[in-house]
Amino acid sequence: xxxxTAADPICTDEPLLRLESLKVYFRAARGLVRAVDGVSVxxxxxxxxxxxxxxxxxxxxxxxxxxxxLPERSTIQTGGRILFDGxxxxxLSESELRRIRGRRIAMVFQDPMTxxxxxxxxxxxxxxxxxxxxxxxxKAASAxxxxxLASVGVPSPxxxxxxxxxxxxxxxxxxxxxxxxxxxxPELLIADEPxxxxxxTVQAQILDxxxxxxxxxxxxxxxxxxxxxxxxxxxxxxxxxxxxxxxxQASAEALFGDMRMPYTxxxxxxIPKLANPSHTRLEAIDGRPPDLAGxxxxxxxxxxxxxxxxxxxxxEPPLGRKPPDHEYACWHPMxxxxxxxxx
Amino acid sequence: MSADVLEGLEAIxxxxxxxxxxxxxxxxxxxxxxxxxxxxxxxAALADWLPLPSPNxxxxxxxxxxxxxxxxFGGDSLGRDVLARTIFALxxxxxxGVGAVAIGLVVGGLVGTxxxxxxxxxxxxxxGAMDIVLAFPPLVLAIAITSGAGxxxxxxxxxxGVLFVPAFARIARANTLVFGxxxxxxxxxxxxxxxxxxxxxxxxxxxxxxxxxYSLLMVAVAIVAEASLSFxxxxxxxxxxxxxxxxxxxxxxxxxxxxxxxxxxxxxxxTVLTLxxxxxxxxxxxxVREQLL
Amino acid sequence: xxxxxxxxxxxxxxxxxxxxxxxxxxxxxxxxxxVSDVSFDVMPGETLGLVGESGCGKSTVGRAIxxxxxxTSGRVVFEGHNLxxxxxxxxxxIRPRLQMVFQDPISxxxxRRHIADIVxxxxxxxxxxxxxxxxxxxxxxxxxxxxxxxxxxxxxxxxLSGGQCQRVSLARALxxxxxxxxxxxxxxxxxxSVQAQILNxxxxxKARFDLSLLxxxxxxxxxxxxxxxxxxxxxxxxxxIAPSDELxxxxxxxxxxxxxxxxxxxxxxxxxxxxxxxxxxxxxxFHPPSGCRFRTRCPRAQPLCTQQEPPMRVLAQDHFTACHFxxxxx
Numbered sequence: 024x025x026x027x028t029a030a031d032p033i034c035t036d037e038p039l040l041r042l043e044s045l046k047v048y049f050r051a052a053r054g055l056v057r058a059v060d061g062v063s064v065x066x067x068x069x070x071x072x073x074x075x076x077x078x079x080x081x082x083x084x085x086x087x088x089x090x091x092x093l094p095e096r097s098t099i100q101t102g103g104r105i106l107f108d109g110x111x112x113x114x115l116s117e118s119e120l121r122r123i124r125g126r127r128i129a130m131v132f133q134d135p136m137t138x139x140x141x142x143x144x145x146x147x148x149x150x151x152x153x154x155x156x157x158x159x160x161x162k163a164a165s166a167x168x169x170x171x172l173a174s175v176g177v178p179s180p181x182x183x184x185x186x187x188x189x190x191x192x193x194x195x196x197x198x199x200x201x202x203x204x205x206x207x208x209p210e211l212l213i214a215d216e217p218x219x220x221x222x223x224t225v226q227a228q229i230l231d232x233x234x235x236x237x238x239x240x241x242x243x244x245x246x247x248x249x250x251x252x253x254x255x256x257x258x259x260x261x262x263x264x265x266x267x268x269x270x271x272q273a274s275a276e277a278l279f280g281d282m283r284m285p286y287t288x289x290x291x292x293x294i295p296k297l298a299n300p301s302h303t304r305l306e307a308i309d310g311r312p313p314d315l316a317g318x319x320x321x322x323x324x325x326x327x328x329x330x331x332x333x334x335x336x337x338x339e340p341p342l343g344r345k346p347p348d349h350e351y352a353c354w355h356p357m358x359x360x361x362x363x364x365x366x
Numbered sequence: 367m368s369a370d371v372l373e374g375l376e377a378i379x380x381x382x383x384x385x386x387x388x389x390x391x392x393x394x395x396x397x398x399x400x401x402x403x404x405x406x407x408x409x410a411a412l413a414d415w416l417p418l419p420s421p422n423x424x425x426x427x428x429x430x431x432x433x434x435x436x437x438x439f440g441g442d443s444l445g446r447d448v449l450a451r452t453i454f455a456l457x458x459x460x461x462x463g464v465g466a467v468a469i470g471l472v473v474g475g476l477v478g479t480x481x482x483x484x485x486x487x488x489x490x491x492x493x494g495a496m497d498i499v500l501a502f503p504p505l506v507l508a509i510a511i512t513s514g515a516g517x518x519x520x521x522x523x524x525x526x527g528v529l530f531v532p533a534f535a536r537i538a539r540a541n542t543l544v545f546g547x548x549x550x551x552x553x554x555x556x557x558x559x560x561x562x563x564x565x566x567x568x569x570x571x572x573x574x575x576x577x578x579x580y581s582l583l584m585v586a587v588a589i590v591a592e593a594s595l596s597f598x599x600x601x602x603x604x605x606x607x608x609x610x611x612x613x614x615x616x617x618x619x620x621x622x623x624x625x626x627x628x629x630x631x632x633x634x635x636x637t638v639l640t641l642x643x644x645x646x647x648x649x650x651x652x653x654v655r656e657q658l659l
Numbered sequence: 660x661x662x663x664x665x666x667x668x669x670x671x672x673x674x675x676x677x678x679x680x681x682x683x684x685x686x687x688x689x690x691x692x693x694v695s696d697v698s699f700d701v702m703p704g705e706t707l708g709l710v711g712e713s714g715c716g717k718s719t720v721g722r723a724i725x726x727x728x729x730x731t732s733g734r735v736v737f738e739g740h741n742l743x744x745x746x747x748x749x750x751x752x753i754r755p756r757l758q759m760v761f762q763d764p765i766s767x768x769x770x771r772r773h774i775a776d777i778v779x780x781x782x783x784x785x786x787x788x789x790x791x792x793x794x795x796x797x798x799x800x801x802x803x804x805x806x807x808x809x810x811x812x813x814x815x816x817x818x819l820s821g822g823q824c825q826r827v828s829l830a831r832a833l834x835x836x837x838x839x840x841x842x843x844x845x846x847x848x849x850x851x852s853v854q855a856q857i858l859n860x861x862x863x864x865k866a867r868f869d870l871s872l873l874x875x876x877x878x879x880x881x882x883x884x885x886x887x888x889x890x891x892x893x894x895x896x897x898x899x900i901a902p903s904d905e906l907x908x909x910x911x912x913x914x915x916x917x918x919x920x921x922x923x924x925x926x927x928x929x930x931x932x933x934x935x936x937x938x939x940x941x942x943x944x945f946h947p948p949s950g951c952r953f954r955t956r957c958p959r960a961q962p963l964c965t966q967q968e969p970p971m972r973v974l975a976q977d978h979f980t981a982c983h984f985x986x987x988x989x
Contacts, residue, residue: 077850077851077852078850178939192940192941194940195940222712222713222877222941223712223877223878223879223918223921223922224712224917224918224921224935224936224937225712225940226921226923227920227921227923227935227936228935228938230923230935231935249850249851250851250923251851251925252922252923252924252925253923255923255924255925255926256923279925279926289852290851290852291925293851293852293854293855294851294855294880294925295855295858295878295880295881295883295884296880296884296924296925297879297880297883297907297919297922297924298907299884300904301883301884301885301886301887301903301904302862302884302885302887303884304859304862305855305858305859305884306855307852307853307855307856307858307859308852308855308856309856311820311822311853361925361926548766548767549761549762549763549766549767550766550767550768550769552722552727552759552761552767553759553761553767553828553831554780555725555727556725556727556754556757556758556759557754557755557758557780557781557784557831557835558750558751558752558754558755558781558784559780559784560751563784567780568769571769571771571772572769572770572771
């Protein structure tokens with residue numbers, strides 16, 4: 024599927040979303056936490072960007088900062104631009120931003136239980152969004168809510184309209200969240216760990232749903248996950264985050280065909296693979312990610328990297344671009360292919 | 367990168383200054399109440415050795431004497447030293463407050479912990495008993511207990527303590543439910559620990575912070591309750607001084623000699639206020655630690 | 660399921676034998692059938708994986724084995740003793756030999772105690788251990804699970820990372836030299852890189868202390884990596900038990916197959932098929948479907964599946980499946 028969209032003529036030169044050296048810092052008791060520290064990424068219309076990273080890598084902060092959903096009191100955005108359709112979201116006022124949130128850019132979060140209002144029937148929650156953003160009449164809004172629920176695969180949607188979030192299963196709630204996010208036909212959908220709380224069989228259903236909705240609506244998608252497998256399933260392009268930075272970025276094909284950054288390779292190797300015989304020794308990454316409030320010198324992965332040399336510890340490698348379209352930040356790049364690893 | 371970091375550091379410096387100003391206020395909010403409480407407790411504890419006139423010595427020359435070098439807080443309508451009486455009254459207030467809370471904490475804590483831990487029938491019986499206590503009109507219960515035989519102070523402590531038991535029981539039960547369902551309790555069972563040991567060494571340490579905070583607040587409530595009972599003449603009998611009875615006895619002199627009522631009332635007010643503030647501070651500090659846990 | 664036990668030629672006695680285990684709860688006057696008639700063995704030195712979706716009853720099985728709380732009916736025979744029905748001192752005497760590691764690394768450690776105290780707690784239960792000896796054992800065990808004893812000794816759980824907490828849990832479980840450890844989703848809340856560390860550690864500890872493991876998890880890839888045999892559970896019942904590699908190579912129960920194909924593979928080549936393997940959600944455990952419990956989501960369901968519950972049958976050496984219409988061996 025990646026192949027067909029790659030050749031698609033709707034991909035124009037101007038990307039729908041472009042982050043330019045975005046930096047998001049937090050004030051915390053232990054100091055300044057550099058959660059996102061100079062991230063640049065571009066995403067063309069209709070494509071899917073997968074962001075992979077472990078907890079604390081800054082991937083969720085990155086997603087939230089696009090819509091400026093982070094607490095203003097403790098956040099300092101020191102630099103960078105968030106260009107959405109040519110407009111810098113950092114310069115918009117709160118009211119201008121509200122016209123974009125939910126309408127042109129929508130989000131789906133990990134925990135559908137806490138993202139839905141527990142005391143309002145789900146039909147009314149969807150209708151409210153339609154009334155607020157599109158100014159729809161109550162009747163039209165509820166009719167549209169019904170259509171949306173049906174389109175995301177909620178069985179007997181008419182009956183579900185009246186139900187409360189706690190009456191639904193986790194998978195159904197996530198479908199409702201997706202319906203809510205799709206209500207205003209957004210151009211960009213940001214899904215932050217949308218399947219992490221779900222069982223594998225339901226995860227497969229939700230990923231399929233996201234994929235279909237994206238194709239039907241020509242929507243652009245950012246899929247954030249800690250699971251390389253989930254991202255591999257949908258993404259055209261994959262960015263690997265570590266300690267607040269993108270350390271490797273390429274098309275899914277290129278990345279899995281040739282992982283250059285040792286962190287990406289280590290992450291890949293530490294996943295237990297079904298195809299391997301049981302009791303296969305996993306290649307764990309020793310240690311833990313650096314404290315983002317502390318002093319960071321050299322390559323951030325160096326303390327845990329098997330290939331690290333003196334240069335890695337002293338000098339930070341830039342995110343270099345290798346033709347045709349593979350970026351990675353490493354002084355000692357390597358080669359690992361997913362297929363080779365699987366064989 | 368460096369320019370951005372500098373900008374970030376400047377932002378930090380700005381907030382640092384703000385934080386320093388805030389920390390002075392925080393410091394005062396914590397230590398001023400503690401200083402007052404230390405003063406009050408110390409005075410009450412050392413009352414017998416302080417260079418004070420006896421609280422019950424009457425001197426006709428000092429009837430409603432104005433505050434001055436002889437009588438710092440003045441004299442009351444029977445010519446007794448108000449400062450001495452206030453300090454001795456404080457002693458009774460504090461003993462009543464701490465004693466009542468001790469009863470509530472021990473009995474209520476025990477009942478609530480057992481109810482939360484074992485659940486089922488134990489819980490229904492225990493919490494049912496608590497509901498019965500709550501259903502009694504508090505004043506009627508207090509009058510019933512204080513009208514019995516025995517030393518007056520003990521009866522007051524018992525009356526207020528009994529009224530506190532249900533509240534402590536509820537807090538202990540709620541927190542036991544939270545911690546009892548955590549996996550470290552299950553792990554203790556899996557190790558083969560006895561119930562008694564699990565309650566003592568696994569659950570109890572986790573109940574200390576919430577119960578401690580609540581106890582501080584309840585000491586203040588108990589002091590007010592004791593003062594109210596003594597205002598109604600249900601606490602220690604005269605001539606023994608008590609903040610409530612001092613205020614009650616001097617009501618009619620309030621216009622001629624306001625200080626006779628003002629000083630005991632002010633001490634009562636400040637003590638209760640500082641206990642509340644201290645409770646608030648302790649709870650805030652514990653909450654910060656709690657978030658780290 | 661008795662026929663399954665007869666069919667298995669045992670030369671060695673299993674260390675754990677679970678027979679016809681049933682666990683029911685009452686929730687608001689309705690009965691939840693959390694576990695219905697589950698039987699399996701764990702052999703000495705073996706790792707048995709127990710896998711299934713959330714709500715399938717796999718954790719309930721793990722806890723019922725440790726009698727936390729005891730099952731409604733059935734037998735749990737551990738080292739020749741039936742644990743069900745044992746109470747008080749008799750049960751406490753066996754507990755040290757049967758330990759558990761839980762999912763949530765933070766909440767399974769008492770937040771107000773030092774790491775050394777947490778690990779030493781099981782030791783203090785038996786009388787007559789000298790403090791110096793106790794400290795030595797704790798230090799040894801902390802080092803064994805890859806923690807620097809000196810550093811973590813007087814730390815509190817919240818000062819450690821999730822992976823480190825899980826190491827502490829493991830040290831606590833190991834200190835009494837148990838024979839069997841039940842790992843209930845022990846790596847599920849960890850990041851993949853840390854998960855790999857803990858999985859490797861479990862393998863090392865198993866070899867070093869000659870342990871048997873019952874490894875309960877929802878992630879089939881993780882379970883397959885660590886287990887010798889895998890038991891697949893669905894809605895309170897076992898569907899299939901087979902050696903790990905055989906289960907992967909030739910699943911015979913449609914549910915096992917669905918579970919296998921639902922796992923996203925980190926290989927874009929596998930991307931072409933985003934079609935979910937099964938539709939719908941888990942049925943309610945209050946009213947499990949008649950006959951085969953998987954029939955409501957099974958692509959191969961026939962009328963027979965509604966009427967009759969499929970018995971556990973042996974299909975190949977050590978390969979058991981409860982299905983009327985099992986898939987062909989590949």
